[in-house]
Amino acid sequence: MFETLKEQPADKILMLMQAYKEDPREQKVDLGVGVYKDPQGRTPIMRAIKAAEKQLWEVEETKAxxxxxxxxxxxxxxxxxxxxxxxxxxxxxxxxxxxxxxxxxxxxxxxxxxxxxxxxxxxxxxxxxxxxxxxxxxxxxxxxxxxxxxxxxxxxxxxxxxxxxxxxxxxxxxxxxxxxxxxxxxxxxxxxxxxxxxxxxxxxxxxxxxxxxxxxxxxxxxxxxxxxxxxxxxxxxxxxxxxxxxxxxxxxxxxxxxxxxxxxxxxxxxxxxxxxxxxxxxxxxxxxxxxxxxxxDPELRGDWAAELEDVRLTMLGLREQLAAELQRLTGSDRFGFLAQHRGMFSRLGATPEQVEAMRESHGIYMVGDSRFNVAGLNKDTVPVLVEAIVKAGV
CATH class of the missing domain: 3.40.640.10 (Type I PLP-dependent aspartate aminotransferase-like (Major domain))
Incomplete structure (x- = not known):
């Protein structure tokens, strides 16, 4: 029966994750996978979630x-x-x-x-x-x-x-x-x-x-x-x-x-x-x-909301830094949309060839349609992305 199965198309983002892992370069930036990362590149457990898990361990009596x-x-x-x-x-x-x-x-x-x-x-x-x-x-x-x-x-x-x-x-x-x-x-x-x-x-x-x-x-x-x-x-x-x-x-x-x-x-x-x-x-x-x-729980909810707001403002700050750096180096405001968009993602407007050039020259990993995860950046890697964008002629 199984011999009739057909090969399914590979998930492009999962392929990108694997290529990033296999890249031996120390300086590389993963902007593909859609997870939040803090400035240290970690996806942390939120404080309120950690506290709730501790409470749950104490009081949970069944896994029914x-x-x-x-x-x-x-x-x-x-x-x-x-x-x-x-x-x-x-x-x-x-x-x-x-x-x-x-x-x-x-x-x-x-x-x-x-x-x-x-x-x-x-x-x-x-x-x-x-x-x-x-x-x-x-x-x-x-x-x-x-x-x-x-x-x-x-x-x-x-x-x-x-x-x-x-x-x-x-x-x-x-x-x-x-x-x-x-x-x-x-x-x-x-x-x-x-x-x-x-x-x-x-x-x-x-x-x-x-x-x-x-x-x-x-x-x-x-x-x-x-x-x-x-x-x-x-x-x-x-x-x-x-x-x-x-x-x-x-x-x-x-x-x-x-x-x-x-x-x-x-x-x-x-x-x-x-x-x-x-x-x-x-x-x-x-x-x-x-x-x-x-x-x-009012206390847990307050701490969660505060940490979530920190995450939101961090991404907004990265967007504003990226747009400002691109305007400074290109002398154009054509990337101003990056500061106006919201959430984890934006589309840069690069061609697949330009995306590939950024990967080869600067270790920048993003999806071929130039969708990138803003939360994959930090204040130190924003200049790396900016340089790659400029050199690729985006």
């Missing part, structure tokens, strides 16, 4: 299963973090998942159950795994214009024209904040226009929010999500705790199904439970329990 949707307290804490008071809790069905990726997969599965011929409209570009999962599931993918290569901002007119072609039974996939891979985000008035169009077409929004707190702050980053959830008849939200809690390997995520009719919440919750049972049965609990402890 929780429930198909995970611990209800985790669902409550995450719904509050993402949605605040935008919608009543009774309108939200929620289920824990193995990471944000698991939430995305379950969201696509739910959409297909509800609408077997569903088309998913996605930004061009989007996180590559969105497309990989949709392709694997056999769900039709429809790109909509999003990033303007000239302005390095959102092509909003193109986006609106394209998502206007979605209809009832279709899903419009949106990034909640810190767009991956471009770093270019919608502003509040643009979110409002998108909502109005969704109401007109009847398409269902699905929002992937993986970087809450990395852009403009915890509440500011959730503003678009809250606007959508409070305005449309129904929506899906896939959230991740990997980045903002620093628990990447614990695989902690959640899928929410929001409706404006609380009578439908029970059916939505049953459906989420069913999907979990079919895919992985009970979701992992360790990371979810730590998140719950942090969010429900």
């Amino acid at each position: 299963y929780t429930g198909l949707a995970g611990d209800p307290a985790y669902g409550d804490a995450m719904v509050n973090l993402v949605l605040g008071d935008a919608v009543p809790r009774s309108n939200v069905a929620a289920a824990a998942t193995p990471g944000g990726t698991g939430a995305v997969r379950q969201g696509f599965d739910l959409a297909r159950m509800a609408s077997p011929g569903v088309r998913v409209f996605h930004s061009d570009p989007t996180w590559p795994n969105h497309l990989s999962i949709l392709g694997h599931m056999g769900i039709e993918k429809v790109p909509y214009r999003y990033f303007d290569d000239e302005t390095r901002g959102v092509d909003f007119d193109g986006m609106m024209e394209d998502i206007g072609k979605a209809g009832k039974g279709d899903v419009v996939l949106l990034h909640g904040c810190c767009h991956n891979p471009t770093g270019a985000n919608l502003n509040p008035s643009q979110w409002k226009a998108v909502i109005d169009l969704l109401l007109e077409t009847g398409a269902t929004p699905m929002i992937d929010i993986a970087y809450q707190g990395f852009g403009d702050g915890l509440d500011a980053d959730a503003e678009g999500v809250r606007m959508v959830a409070s305005s449309v008849p129904e929506c899906l939200i896939a959230a991740s705790c990997s980045k903002n809690f620093g628990i990447y390997r614990e695989r902690t995520g959640i899928l929410m199904a929001v409706c404006n009719d609380p009578a439908k919440q029970k059916l939505n919750q049953q459906t989420l439970n069913y999907l979990n049972r079919q895919n992985f049965s009970f979701p992992p609990d360790h990371g979810a329990r730590l998140v719950t402890m942090v969010l429900n």
Whole structure:
């Protein structure tokens, strides 16, 4: 049987990670993998998470299963973090998942159950795994214009024209904040226009929010999500705790199904439970329990929020340093967008050949489309990247 299997395309980011590891040069910079790194190049465990783990070790008495949707307290804490008071809790069905990726997969599965011929409209570009999962599931993918290569901002007119072609039974996939891979985000008035169009077409929004707190702050980053959830008849939200809690390997995520009719919440919750049972049965609990402890303890939550704000400001400072250095050396403000973008990623605007030249000459590792992880830099490696960009003629 196995002889019929076909070789699958390699993940470009994982290939880049391996090439970086095999590079013998001492001076090299990994800007590919999407994890936060501190100025020493480490991905630290956040203080509040460490404290919660110590507490949990003392009080945890069982490793028995929780429930198909995970611990209800985790669902409550995450719904509050993402949605605040935008919608009543009774309108939200929620289920824990193995990471944000698991939430995305379950969201696509739910959409297909509800609408077997569903088309998913996605930004061009989007996180590559969105497309990989949709392709694997056999769900039709429809790109909509999003990033303007000239302005390095959102092509909003193109986006609106394209998502206007979605209809009832279709899903419009949106990034909640810190767009991956471009770093270019919608502003509040643009979110409002998108909502109005969704109401007109009847398409269902699905929002992937993986970087809450990395852009403009915890509440500011959730503003678009809250606007959508409070305005449309129904929506899906896939959230991740990997980045903002620093628990990447614990695989902690959640899928929410929001409706404006609380009578439908029970059916939505049953459906989420069913999907979990079919895919992985009970979701992992360790990371979810730590998140719950942090969010429900005022002291831990305060320390977590303070450290998260330090992370956000560090990335913002790196963006500003990078833009300023490039302006100084090039005499041009064409890289000013780097300071305006938010989150871990931006697209530099380099060709694949220029990206390769930067790798060969300066040990700069970034994805071929010139998406790079700002958090992979520090104040000492910013000048190295700037020199590589200038010499490559970007």
